[in-house]
Amino acid sequence: xxxxxxxxxxxxxxxxxxxxxxxxxxxxxxxxxxxxxxxxxxxxxxxxxxxxxxxxxxxxxxxxxxxxxxxxxxxxxxxxxxxxxxxxxxxxxxxxxxxxxxxxxxxxxxxxxxxxxxxxxxxxxxxxxxxxxxxxxxxxxxxxxxxxxxxxxxxxxxxxxxxxxxxxxxxxxxxxxxxxxxxxxxxxxxxxxxxxxxxxxxxxxxxxxxxxxxxxxxxxxxxxxxxxxxxxxxxxxxxxxxxxxxxxxxxxxxxxxxxxxxxxxxxxxxxxxxxxxxxxxxxxxxxxxxxxxxxxxxxxxxxxxxxxxxxxxxxxxxxxxxxxxxxxxxxxxxxxxxxxxxxxxxxxxxxxxxxxxxxxxxxxx
Numbered sequence: 001x002x003x004x005x006x007x008x009x010x011x012x013x014x015x016x017x018x019x020x021x022x023x024x025x026x027x028x029x030x031x032x033x034x035x036x037x038x039x040x041x042x043x044x045x046x047x048x049x050x051x052x053x054x055x056x057x058x059x060x061x062x063x064x065x066x067x068x069x070x071x072x073x074x075x076x077x078x079x080x081x082x083x084x085x086x087x088x089x090x091x092x093x094x095x096x097x098x099x100x101x102x103x104x105x106x107x108x109x110x111x112x113x114x115x116x117x118x119x120x121x122x123x124x125x126x127x128x129x130x131x132x133x134x135x136x137x138x139x140x141x142x143x144x145x146x147x148x149x150x151x152x153x154x155x156x157x158x159x160x161x162x163x164x165x166x167x168x169x170x171x172x173x174x175x176x177x178x179x180x181x182x183x184x185x186x187x188x189x190x191x192x193x194x195x196x197x198x199x200x201x202x203x204x205x206x207x208x209x210x211x212x213x214x215x216x217x218x219x220x221x222x223x224x225x226x227x228x229x230x231x232x233x234x235x236x237x238x239x240x241x242x243x244x245x246x247x248x249x250x251x252x253x254x255x256x257x258x259x260x261x262x263x264x265x266x267x268x269x270x271x272x273x274x275x276x277x278x279x280x281x282x283x284x285x286x287x288x289x290x291x292x293x294x295x296x297x298x299x300x301x302x303x304x305x306x307x308x309x310x311x312x313x314x315x316x317x318x319x320x321x322x323x324x325x326x327x328x329x330x331x332x333x334x335x336x337x338x339x340x341x342x343x344x345x346x347x348x349x350x351x352x353x354x355x356x357x358x359x360x361x362x363x364x365x
Contacts, residue, residue, distance in 0.1 A: 004030070005059050018067070027060050224276065226284070226341070227267045227359040229254045234268040241265050246355070250321060255291065256345045257353035264301065264342035267359060271338045274304055279332025280363035284310070284341075286324045287357040293319040296345065296352035300326065304339040307331055314347065317354050 011026045034056055038049045227234060229245050229252045237243045240259025245252065256265055290296050295318050302310035310328045317324070341359065346352040 002059060004056060005063065008060070008063055012063075023064070023067070030060070031056060223285075223360045223362050224273055225358065225360050226269055226273065227254075227356070229357065236266040236268070238263040238265075250289075250355075251357060253289075253355040253357045255353055255355050256343060257351065258345045258349075260349065260351070262344060262349050264299070264344040266340045266342045269302075269304065269339040269341060271305075271335050273361065274307055274330075274335035274339055277361060277363040278307055278330050278335060280365060281327060281329050283325055283327045283362045283364060285360050285362075286315075286343075287321065287359075288317055288324065288354050289321040289357075290317045290319050291353040291355060294352050295319070296350075296354060297347040298354060299344040299347050301342045302328070302339065303342075304328075304330065305335045305337045306333060307335050307339070321355075321357065 008026060008030050011029065012023065015022045015026075017023060031053075034052060038044050038052065232243065232245050232254060235243050235254065238259055238261075240261055241263055242255075242257045243265050244255045246255050247253070258264060286300070288298075295316060297314060297316050300310070300313040300315070304310070307330045308328075310326060313326045315324045343354075343356070345354045
């Protein structure tokens with residue numbers, strides 16, 4: 001049995017099937033259920049919906065004929081064969097309005113109507129649902145997705161530009177390293193030259209100085225010994241300098257060599273000596289020579305405490321033993337402490353040494 005017919009017959013069996021109003025109610029419920037099913041399925045086309053309603057209409061007409069008297073059915077059948085165009089079911093048409101209850105009642109005859117009419121067979125119209133028929137027809141899916149436009153390949157030009165830029169940067173960095181532009185003066189082996197200082201500095205180059213020769217007496221005053229190689233305890237040398245007592249045919253001397261830093265070697269000047277020469281025009285004499293015939297320039301600085309200093313003195317010392325002098329006007333007051341005389345054996349910082357035989361001072365009014 002068809003599922004639609006089975007559902008309708010089961011609904012009729014649950015009530016008074018002989019009652020025309022009950023049957024109409026069952027039929028309308030069946031059409032309403034069909035409409036809900038069609039509306040719930042958006043994929044159903046209009047043609048399919050109409051065909052399903054026609055099938056429902058035919059099934060209801062077939063069931064309703066079973067409630068007509070047999071005589072009326074035979075009469076209706078014979079009349080149809082003789083006059084096929086009379087009382088034939090018209091093709092159901094879809095109208096925009098749902099037929100009301102009176103239309104359905106007049107179209108579906110009951111037993112009373114069938115008894116009074118010998119030429120009528122039940123015709124069930126197509127009942128239009130409350131909602132509109134589905135107007136959208138499912139479109140078949142394309143066999144393949146639309147062809148997408150491929151983006152342009154820009155990877156190779158961009159990569160080439162980046163590599164070119166990196167190569168230029170690398171060549172520039174290599175040139176800077178090779179040229180030494182990024183290195184300091186010390187890393188390039190260039191020793192920074194200190195600014196020349198001429199303030200309070202006297203320089204007596206060879207040939208222009210007037211050192212006292214051995215045996216010459218320029219001053220009539222008494223000489224006071226400040227340093228003698230026989231007493232090297234008054235000498236102070238920094239770690240990178242050296243002061244060594246030596247002796248040869250010329251006598252005993254102190255070989256003095258300043259350090260690589262250019263630090264000087266200090267000779268003590270006792271407080272008693274400073275107090276004795278205070279208030280006088282003191283003349284100092286340095287008896288020295290250069291080592292191994294290497295001419296060198298030396299620098300002399302003094303610190304006499306409360307009596308002041310002697311300024312910076314520079315001399316060019318040769319291989320021959322000579323006396324190099326400088327004079328200082330000292331104030332007439334007590335020194336208050338001992339002083340020093342500092343000597344740099346090589347102003348050019350080339351590691352040259354000098355031999356010092358003695359240092360003495362003569363106070364003059």
